[in-house]
Structures are given as structure tokens and as C-alpha cells.
Amino acid sequence: MSDSCTHIVPVHTGDYPHAEAKAREILAWFQDRGLVAAAPSDCTLDGPGYAFTPKIQALFIEPMDPRVHDGVTRGLALHAGPRKVFHPMEGAELSFVCPGCGHDQGWDGVDAIGAWFAGEEDEPACPACGERFHINRYGTDRGGTDTPWAFSNLGLTLWNDHGGAFQPAFLDSMRALYGTDIRVVEVHI
Known part of the structure; x- marks a missing residue:
């Protein structure tokens, strides 16, 4: 089985202010709800992350199949720092449409x-x-019709989260934490 992840990225102009502090706040949100482990581990392909607990299933509309992604790569990674392009990777298409005239580069x-x-x-x-x-x-x-790309110096990644649809309340919580709209980028490796 191949790996996958979902990036949840704020939509903003300029660099996101105080990105590292915001990443700590987002991590605390997940930990306060018992969704991820308290200590970092080698559970993501982004370096150290925070392993999912069974409570992570509450974020999704459909329950996870317990046989899916039973490996060690299952957890939350946070990115705060240099600018990053969050894109769908495998089979990625790029549409880059001008908001003014509609031209697609x-x-x-x-x-x-x-x-x-x-x-x-x-x-x-x-x-x-x-x-x-x-x-x-x-x-x-x-x-x-395609997975969007996102551009930021801040974002969170859920590794092997099972690819199901998120609960609307969870996405609303992420918008509130970031203080902006968000882009959800599905990735298959």
C-alpha cells in the first residue's frame, strides 16, 4: 500500500506571522483532544511527528477501516518556517488561473x-x-475538478489519515485556529 497525506494550509498574503507559535497552538489543539500522542516520534515522512491515537477517527465522516494503514507512518506533522509549496504530487496537474481574466497558464x-x-x-x-x-x-x-495547490510558510499534514472526508466542524476549527480560509490538499505517493 502506498502512503498518502492531507495538507491543511491557511490561505493568506505574505508570510504567515508568528508561524512557529501558531504551529504550537495547533499541536496543542490536537493534543488537548487526545487525537495525537504527547511526545514526537518517527511516524511521518516529514521527520518527527505526533502519532495518531484511535480518537483521530472523530475528525472523519466515515470510520477508518482498522486494516488500512496499520504501519508506523501515521501521524501529524507541522510545518512552520520557510515557504513551502503544498501540492498533490502523484499525477499532479497544475492549473494556474488568473483571477482577473481567467487565463490558465x-x-x-x-x-x-x-x-x-x-x-x-x-x-x-x-x-x-x-x-x-x-x-x-x-x-x-x-x-x-482537481486537488488545489497551496502556498504558505505554515501548514499541517495528516499522514495516512485514510483519505476520508473530514467532518465540517473539524475544518471550521482549523479555519478558526488559522484565522483564515484554508486549502485542503490531498496527496498520494
Whole structure:
């Protein structure tokens, strides 16, 4: 069985302020509810993370099949620091649609993403209309038919969470914790 994960990333302009403090607050939210272990372990492919407890199932609409993902790679990873592109990896498509004119740059948008990642340009210009928009305003999900991409210096990743749909209340809690809208990026490796 291959690994998978789900990134939950805030949608914002500029770098997320006090990202490390926010990551600690998010970890505390998970730990206060008994959803993850108190001590870090080698349970993610992102380095040390926090292993899921059986209570993690409360975050999902459908219960997990206990036979799925019974390995050691099952846990919460937090990213706070340098800018990161959160993308779907396997079979990833890139739609990079201008919010002004609707022009889709497709994979040509990689240059704009690279400039954002390097901290050179947060508001790429659309090659069709010339208008500049923050990178998080560009559409990356092909009108809702593909997994979106997300761009931030902060995010959380649930490794081998079973790929089921999240409870709406959980996603609302993440929006409240981040203080922004969120993007949910499904990844299959």
C-alpha cells in the first residue's frame, strides 16, 4: 500500500506571522483532544511527528477501516518556517488561473511559483492581461475538478489519515485556529 497525506494550509498574503507559535497552538489543539500522542516520534515522512491515537477517527465522516494503514507512518506533522509549496504530487496537474481574466497558464505557472518560493515575487503578473495578483488568488484546482495547490510558510499534514472526508466542524476549527480560509490538499505517493 502506498502512503498518502492531507495538507491543511491557511490561505493568506505574505508570510504567515508568528508561524512557529501558531504551529504550537495547533499541536496543542490536537493534543488537548487526545487525537495525537504527547511526545514526537518517527511516524511521518516529514521527520518527527505526533502519532495518531484511535480518537483521530472523530475528525472523519466515515470510520477508518482498522486494516488500512496499520504501519508506523501515521501521524501529524507541522510545518512552520520557510515557504513551502503544498501540492498533490502523484499525477499532479497544475492549473494556474488568473483571477482577473481567467487565463490558465498551466505548467507555465511554475516560474511564478518558483519566484514566490524564493521570496522574489508574491504577486505574479498574468501573461495575458498583465495584472498582478497574490499567488494565493490564482486558481490551482481546475475549477474545482482537481486537488488545489497551496502556498504558505505554515501548514499541517495528516499522514495516512485514510483519505476520508473530514467532518465540517473539524475544518471550521482549523479555519478558526488559522484565522483564515484554508486549502485542503490531498496527496498520494
